Amino acid sequence: MPHPDPEELSLLALYDDWEDSNTRDHLRVCPGCAADFAALRRTVEAVKTQPETSRLEVPGPGVWAGIHQELGLSESVHDDPLAGIREHYGTVRPGWAPGEAAAGEAAGDARSGGQDAGQDVRQADEHRAEREVPEREVPAEPVSLQERAASRAASRRSPAWWQRPGPWMAAAAAAVLVTAGAVWSLNQAPRPLAEADLAPLPKYSAAGSARVVETADGSRALEVQLSKDEAQGYQEVWLIAPDLSRLVSLGVMNSDSGTFQLPAGLEISEYPIVDVSDEPVDGNPAHSSVSIARGTLAT
Template identity: 55%
Template structure:
């Protein structure tokens, strides 16, 4: 089944009331995504513990200058928010602070000293970073097979089983026939066939030991030439030919 993407998992972990019923239902049935979600939740719980900032020192203006440069922030927020009025980063040109930018005085608490802001910022940073690492390390999901044709299988005389069949193509171009019945009614054993429209030619795909099975379709075989799916009741007599007794039959359509 498709897994939840990193952004979806991060939102579910960060916000307990995030409106994503499908995502939470997926976590109930997918152990792999549930494990990733649990790891992210532990991260969120960890950063929700307010830090002891009493012993922390205010970083110099060069720290904000580096952050501003690395993130490519606008000039309007070039001024160090932890500096007093008029203090500029070391490499910033001297200029008046824009009128629409709040300047933090030395008596006000720094952003990292305000508990609510610290929690939200730390959780967001950890989840974004963790989600990126998780996404890069998680194995890529293999391409899903493409369905080429399908058929409804109906019972023939003296049988009541029914089911379905479909032909799917893998990424490498190989094809397989997937057959599913609601019961196994064979008195001997079940054999799966592809048959020409006039019933004059047929190809055996193999024995189906239960009520379902997957069988390789020979390379080069044209489904238009063999569109009939047939499950026969074969006696254990060593004869490889069709017994002429079919349990179900149906025609493939695209």
């Protein structure tokens, strides 16, 4: 049974009722895919978890006092902007204007006056008429810091993004796609099959390592690294049988590292010795019998 694509695992992780019996059956028998699916599910659950907000508290008056002093603000903003939330929340009238009470008092004083009160009454009536013009024609009065803080507090009562199903589902989908991409990248990375430490042979000092890796398409390659190139001619990489009676040439390494494709039918256990030789430019394809470094692959 083929392994499911990352998209299929993502859909199963996002939606518990997603119909895909073949993939679910595969997860029961494939530990690798089951581990990938479990990682995706953990990501979904982490995004769906709602943060604890019941313990949030309004800062005390000392917080604003410290900010005011640290920033060197003027006395005009000395009052704590959150005082209205702590002490008077729910009592602020958003439509109230400071001039309303003053106008009412002026009108009352005008009507209770003597012989010259008529003019004051008319002025108060005109002032009241101006305030009765439709709201869109009257410039807005300045809003106090307390009213602004109360308005912000009221707006925070609306459901947060994590309390609405649409946004968190989008966030969960994005998180799952990121995780699926990471899982896919890991699955595409070469998988090591065997490794060897390369030790220098007499008269040489270059050391290094070699490893056999398998790519996603099933092909294998030998990756070789040496600390330096000490060849008098050129370096050639070989795989050799344990009794040194058989050997396979993988190619020339013109620097201190190289990657060489392995023949499809070659068994690593039959050719476990990695050998880097110093070959003269003489046209002879055989091993020169002069090795720079050598090591044995271990799985």
